[in-house]
Amino acid sequence: MSTARERILEATGELLATKDALAISTRAICDRAKVGMPEIYRQFGDKQGLLTAAADIGFERFLADKRRNPLTDDPVADLRTAWDSHVGFALRNPHLYRLMFTPTGDAKPQAIHEARAILLKAVERCRDAGRLRTTPELAGQTILSANVGVCMMALSFPELFGDPAISGSVRDAVIGKITGDEREDTRIGPATVLAQALVGTLTGSAPLDGAALDRLTGALRGPDAPPSEP
Amino acid sequence: MSTARERILEATGELLATKDALAISTRAICDRAKVGMPEIYRQFGDKQGLLTAAADIGFERFLADKRRNPLTDDPVADLRTAWDSHVGFALRNPHLYRLMFTPTGDAKPQAIHEARAILLKAVERCRDAGRLRTTPELAGQTILSANVGVCMMALSFPELFGDPAISGSVRDAVIGKITGDEREDTRIGPATVLAQALVGTLTGSAPLDGAALDRLTGALRGPDAPPSEP
DNA sequence: CTCTCACGATAACAGCGCTAACACTGCGGA
DNA sequence: TCCGCAGTGTTAGCGCTGTTATCGTGAGAG
Structure with a gap:
């Protein structure tokens, strides 16, 4: 048989699964835990x-x-x-x-x-x-x-x-x-990735690479720019 | 003299300034509002x-x-x-x-x-x-x-x-x-602004402008890249 | 005048958190 | 063995809560 404290806590947890904390009465807890009313106050002092x-x-x-x-x-x-x-x-x-x-x-x-x-x-x-x-x-x-x-x-x-x-x-x-x-943001797509790479370069987390920059500008000038939103 | 409903709501608001809603008793509200207990239930049905x-x-x-x-x-x-x-x-x-x-x-x-x-x-x-x-x-x-x-x-x-x-x-x-x-993020600074402008261009909220792009690449190649973080 | 209806006062109800008082158990020490 | 003691169960009760029933009032409408 478990101790009184454990039973009280268990009963409280079970009641909390269905009811709000304030809607739970100490008497309901004691009934479910097979414990007398004063036990709650001996163990926890208070509700x-x-x-x-x-x-x-x-x-x-x-x-x-x-x-x-x-x-x-x-x-x-x-x-x-x-x-x-x-x-x-x-x-x-x-x-x-x-x-x-x-x-x-x-x-x-x-x-x-x-x-x-x-x-x-x-x-x-x-x-x-x-x-x-x-x-x-x-x-x-x-x-x-x-x-x-x-x-x-x-x-x-x-x-x-x-x-x-x-x-x-x-x-x-x-x-x-x-x-x-x-x-990844589907509304922006590849643009975000490019911007990220740019920020990474600028903050020094990646070295400033001229070739990468050329590829970037190339991509910018390239096709399939997403249409502007209505 | 104001109506009973107004006085009750006013009293509730005043009590809410100092106490929690659940710590406020209907009797305290009625006392402050100079109203009989049943008035609450006539007006609001419920606490x-x-x-x-x-x-x-x-x-x-x-x-x-x-x-x-x-x-x-x-x-x-x-x-x-x-x-x-x-x-x-x-x-x-x-x-x-x-x-x-x-x-x-x-x-x-x-x-x-x-x-x-x-x-x-x-x-x-x-x-x-x-x-x-x-x-x-x-x-x-x-x-x-x-x-x-x-x-x-x-x-x-x-x-x-x-x-x-x-x-x-x-x-x-x-x-x-x-x-x-x-x-503005002080840890990143101007880089963020540039990246924003880039994203704006790509999403079409600003037209793709070759001259702007040149200025951008110029700025990127320029001086004072922020030091990398430790 | 009478009827109605919103409002006020009183008292009561069941339920709540919480406490006092007491009986019972099991266990280690004298 | 007996004692004391700590943990546990039982009952009853206190004061407070939300809520409702009952009754009385007074002012305005017909």
Whole structure:
């Protein structure tokens, strides 16, 4: 038989799968956990404390999800899959996610520091690969803020903001800007690639090469310039 | 003497300035509004209904704030000032903002459609100026999602995410990506401007001009290439 | 005048978070 | 063996909450 604390947390997690945190009564938790009412307060002091503890083990699952993603040799691509895994977790556990990232009152889950640290490590891998344009701290905060925003809007207004394309759009904008790694954009196509190469040359990440420049101007003067938009 | 409904909404707004929506009791509202308890239910049916109505008049103030910003001849710059005004409102009215953008239950404020419409108009001005790289709908959803994310993180974790630089970082990333209008980046400087001009030419928003191309290549071959980063 | 209807006051209900008081268990030390 | 003790279950209760029923008022419409 498991301990009382574990049963309470388990019951809370199960109820969070279907109901909002505030719609869960302590009595319902105790019924499901086969525990007397005072047990909650002996273990967690407070309903708030119980919810914070539940948010913390939610973070653990969240980070376990992220750790399952194998690291490739492209740290920027890893950043993008981490983003998608974040969104997936939020959509799979809406109430738990809200509890984790929009806590009520002043008791914040402790584990967000750990989440921030993991994201920081992923960003530092980009920096070590020479693919970061700001400080890792600012990059991590930027990515996480935008990521949470996409999830919260998708959860709060699914009919208006549930479109997965929004996530991709914000993701590529933020990660692209921070790493300087613009994604292929079908509306612009080869032009973006050329511009990227140009920027790379100018910033010194690639040496200024006269032959390359000739090829560039040749391509510019060449055919099939995309038509202007109406 | 004002009507009962107005007094209730006013009292709710005043209490929202200091306390969270869930920490406000109907009795406290009625006391402050000099109204009997049943009046709330006669007017709004529910506490949820009252909060939704309060969120709606919050949206009205929010949009009035935005309308105060005069339109310049640079629609992209207008987009950025709208972003900053959004963040300012959130920081000035934290509890009201949470009520507006993370509603509990399934009663969503109606006025978010209006907010979306206004943002859509601002984005369409960019499109009409030839400065939009996606559909206005996706652009608006992208900007609003990221904007809300920055605010929610700043409100929920001020010590970790309260830095105003985060807002600027996300803002420039998202708006820059969507409008193709990269901001001056001190790490890259003139190179970005040149690359922008190049992209503009290629996408047809500016005619392909041989003389301009010559000037470009001249500038590229010219002096003061920024040093490579360590 | 009477009828109606919006508003005010009072009291009650069930449910909530939370606490006090007490009984029971198992376990190590004297 | 007995004791103390820490962890756990049981019951009852407090004050507060959202919500509703009931009744009374007073002003305007017919």
